[in-house]
Amino acid sequence: MNGLPMKRYIGCDLGGTNLRAAIVDIETGAVLHHSNIPTLAREGHEAVMQRMADLFVQIVQTARLQMDDIGGIGIGVPGVLDLKKGETLFLPNLPGTWPHVPLRDTISNLTGLPVAILNDVRSITYGEWKFGAGRGVNSVAVFAIGTGVGGGLVINGQLYLGAGGIAGELGHMVIDYNGPRCGCGNYGCLEVYASGPAIAAMGMKAVAQGLTTKIGDLCEYDLNRITPELIARAAETDDPIAMDIYEKAGFYLGVAASSICASIGPRRIVVTGGVAHVGRLLLEPMERTVRERVHVMPVEQVEIVQGQLGGDAGVIGAAYWAASRLGQQTRS
Ligand SMILES: [Zn+2]
Numbered sequence: 001m002n003g004l005p006m007k008r009y010i011g012c013d014l015g016g017t018n019l020r021a022a023i024v025d026i027e028t029g030a031v032l033h034h035s036n037i038p039t040l041a042r043e044g045h046e047a048v049m050q051r052m053a054d055l056f057v058q059i060v061q062t063a064r065l066q067m068d069d070i071g072g073i074g075i076g077v078p079g080v081l082d083l084k085k086g087e088t089l090f091l092p093n094l095p096g097t098w099p100h101v102p103l104r105d106t107i108s109n110l111t112g113l114p115v116a117i118l119n120d121v122r123s124i125t126y127g128e129w130k131f132g133a134g135r136g137v138n139s140v141a142v143f144a145i146g147t148g149v150g151g152g153l154v155i156n157g158q159l160y161l162g163a164g165g166i167a168g169e170l171g172h173m174v175i176d177y178n179g180p181r182c183g184c185g186n187y188g189c190l191e192v193y194a195s196g197p198a199i200a201a202m203g204m205k206a207v208a209q210g211l212t213t214k215i216g217d218l219c220e221y222d223l224n225r226i227t228p229e230l231i232a233r234a235a236e237t238d239d240p241i242a243m244d245i246y247e248k249a250g251f252y253l254g255v256a257a258s259s260i261c262a263s264i265g266p267r268r269i270v271v272t273g274g275v276a277h278v279g280r281l282l283l284e285p286m287e288r289t290v291r292e293r294v295h296v297m298p299v300e301q302v303e304i305v306q307g308q309l310g311g312d313a314g315v316i317g318a319a320y321w322a323a324s325r326l327g328q329q330t331r332s
Contacts, residue, residue, distance in 0.1 A: 006071030029131030125152025127317025254289020272307025
């Protein structure tokens with residue numbers, strides 16, 4: 001240790017398919033080095049944790065640094081965690097679901113570095129707030145739209161984790177209490193209406209019903225090829241069915257965002273994740289819905305914006321989480 005404050009941390013995104021790791025300058029949020037390898041999750045959690053540790057050692061070597069130059073490691077994890085014990089509790093997208101796996105201590109033992117873990121979308125939220133689209137304001141809500149709808153909250157300049165460390169599951173806000181069953185066990189959650197698969201399903205239904213829409217031409221009438229991106233391409237040609245699908249998805253997001261405005265009064269709402277690339281198609285109806293519906297707070301002060309850090313938000317946020325959580329703690 002040279003006594004200078006540590007400014008380089010490793011951020012990691014543990015995905016069901018890929019393991020991403022980056023060395024992040026936590027003063028600027030810059031990604032200095034990054035690496036991406038397959039998770040090979042089917043090999044089980046022991047093997048995956050060994051691959052993670054090897055990846056961290058290797059990325060430090062590639063950057064021509066020593067392990068001592070790294071302040072710690074932050075890992076974004078797709079599921080429910082016990083932050084106190086540093087264990088995973090339930091990772092629905094990984095084989096075996098990782099019940100009570102001591103991820104934090106295992107990686108710390110294998111690398112000799114202190115480790116902090118955090119839910120993956122909360123990592124994205126923290127990254128976007130500190131270095132991306134949420135910069136400069138102290139209350140932010142994030143909607144991450146992909147295979148599901150994830151979320152996160154920063155309130156009064158702090159990542160809000162709530163009881164059990166699980167707050168921020170904005171995709172499971174109820175839009176319609178009579179709605180279809182959600183994967184979480186509740187009914188009519190936002191995720192049922194506005195996730196990537198939900199948007200694709202609206203396109204599939206339109207084509208299957210024989211409606212006249214460009215979506216059918218673009219997928220060559222193969223329903224399995226319909227994605228949110230393909231529907232967006234149809235909408236860009238002013239196809240009314242495709243535009244209506246995004247109008248609906250944006251409306252549902254706006255309904256959920258209205259509840260967020262009323263409950264926490266965020267200064268900014270950030271929409272990110274794979275589906276957010278469609279931009280105004282989704283954000284316009286979302287924003288319109290919020291402006292029309294919210295009257296109990298100064299809704300004109302709430303900005304609704306797209307994420308800025310893209311696929312790096314998670315590793316940047318995880319690294320910054322490790323830095324905030326571990327501080328300048330001395331290693332032995
Ligand atoms: Zn749900």
